[in-house]
Amino acid sequence: MATPLKLLLVEDLEDDALLVLRELRRGGYDITHTRVETAEAFTQALDQGPWDAIIADYALPRFDALAAFRLVKQRGLDLPFLIVSGQMGEDTAVAAMKAGVHDFLLKDRLGRLGPAMARELREAGVRAERRGMQEQLLLSDRLASLGLLSASVAHEINNPLASLMANLDFLLEERGEQDTGPAEDPDSEQAQALIDSRMCADRIREIVRDIKVFSRPEDKQRGPLDVHRVLDSSLRMAWNHVSHRARVLKEYNATSQVLGGEGPLGQIFLNLLINAADAIADGPGTAREIRLVTREEEGTGQVRVEVHDTGRGIPQELRERIFEPFFTTKPVGVGTGLGLSICRRLALELGAQFGVESELGRGSVFHLLLPRVDALESPPSRELLAPAQPRCVLVLDDDAMVGRALQRLLGTPCDVHVLVQGTTALARVAAGQRFDVILCDLLMPEMDGPQFYEMLLQLAPDQAQRVIFMTGGAVTEHTRAFLDSTGRPCLDKPIELQKLRAQMAALPPLEARARA
Secondary structure (H helix, E strand, C coil), X not given: CCEEEEEEEECXXXXXXXXXXXXXXXCCEEEEEEEECCHHHHHHHHHCCXXXXXXXXXXXXXXXXXXXXXXXXXXXXXXXXXXXXXCCCHHHHHHHHHHCCCEEEECCXXXXXXXXXXXXXXXXXXXXXXXXHHXXXXXXXXXXXXXXXXHHHHXXXXXXXXXXXXXXXXXXXXXXXXXXXXXXXXXXXXXXXXXXXXXXXXXXHHHHHHHHHXXXXXXXXXXXXXXXHHHHHHHHHHHHHHCCCCEEEEEECCCEEXXXXXXXXXXXXXXXXXXXXXXXXXXXCCCCEEEEEEEEECXXXXXXXXEEECCCXXXXXXXXXXXXXXXXXXXXXXXXXXXXXXXXXXXXXXXXXXXXXXXXXXXXXXXEEEXXXXXXXXXCCHHHHCCCCCCEEEEECCCHXXXXXXXXXXXXXXXXXXXXXXXXXXXXXXXXXXXXXXXXXXXXXXXXXXXXXXXXXXXXXXXXXXXXXXXXXXXXXXXXXXXXXXXXXXXXXXXXXXXXXXXXXXXXXXXXXXXC
């Protein structure tokens, strides 16, 4: 069976072109070709690609093979480029090979054209595979470094932020201002200042959370996700790039959670939002919009997510090439050509379908079909939102400010003990003291959370089942595996009071004498 070959042929003589095509057909190729003679025609043909190979006559009246090869290299294309010539001296051939041309042949000796083409196509495929591997390794290395850096930064920010938010919540509850709406007393500047400070702290928490999500695209954890929360997080990350180019509209109609990982999904959405903004031309106009749409796909068990833009659109012949690594329609120096290829790879790893519809002059729609899980969680019941029940609580955190803030926040009717060392906490348990709840930080310098838990499990297994972990963000693969194996809950700092109370309410109180 003949091998399909899409060939761009640079040749001014029809008879010579026919000789080249005949020889390739004898070599087992089913050829689709375009013949050009000038630089302008060659450039236009490159735009209409992709091509499998290029064969060029060495010298034409208004063009030559080396000029054509330079144009190919300027576009970053790596495909077989062969020169044929009626006459070609040794010096000329050496110069062509030094420039990077893959092979040259004489027109009266075209017998080896078929084997030469097969060899160059094979080697081009090997180079493409190697580039793909290098791109994945480079991306993985950069993202791993970014993940470590952001996890460290998040941890350093979240600890003082946890103390700040817990103290603000304590002060607001003391004043009876549990919500973050306007103060009941319009003349109370202090109350309004507290509410404003709490709202600003919330914004800081969201920023840190967004950085953590984006920096973990290789996170293999999969679970139920609220796709709207991940979309909103990516939008916040892209806002400075998007907001001056287009207005963003949301049509969130999905009611189910999806199966996926926050990191990969967040990166897909971020790339799509940036691409949508880049596709929309600068300047006035009312049609500069980016629409985010979600909906249930009836009968498929999937949720469909769409990113619409009113940009220039994608030509039909380029709609598959845009997913190739290093291919970009953006100006030189603006895009790397990796964004959409990464999106497709991450989507496949998530078990999702990824595609595009587009119309020139009317914009594009990138869509993602994600596996559906259960309906979004119901709001917490009134029992879980109620004030904390009497509990004997141990807070184990090497940052004493975090412990004191939680002590104030839980306050009466809880009896809260704050410790900064795991050895001290173990000594108290060994002496017979028992706690209804043990809030334990995952990352501590002398004895970390997992080490404390393992020793507590040997010392008092019943107390180990009352541990609720806390983390400022520095969660490694090892600690994730640990949490999965123990099944113990873990709350992100800054800790949300209602989530903490819900976890505490799930633990039955100890008998009074057991606490003594």
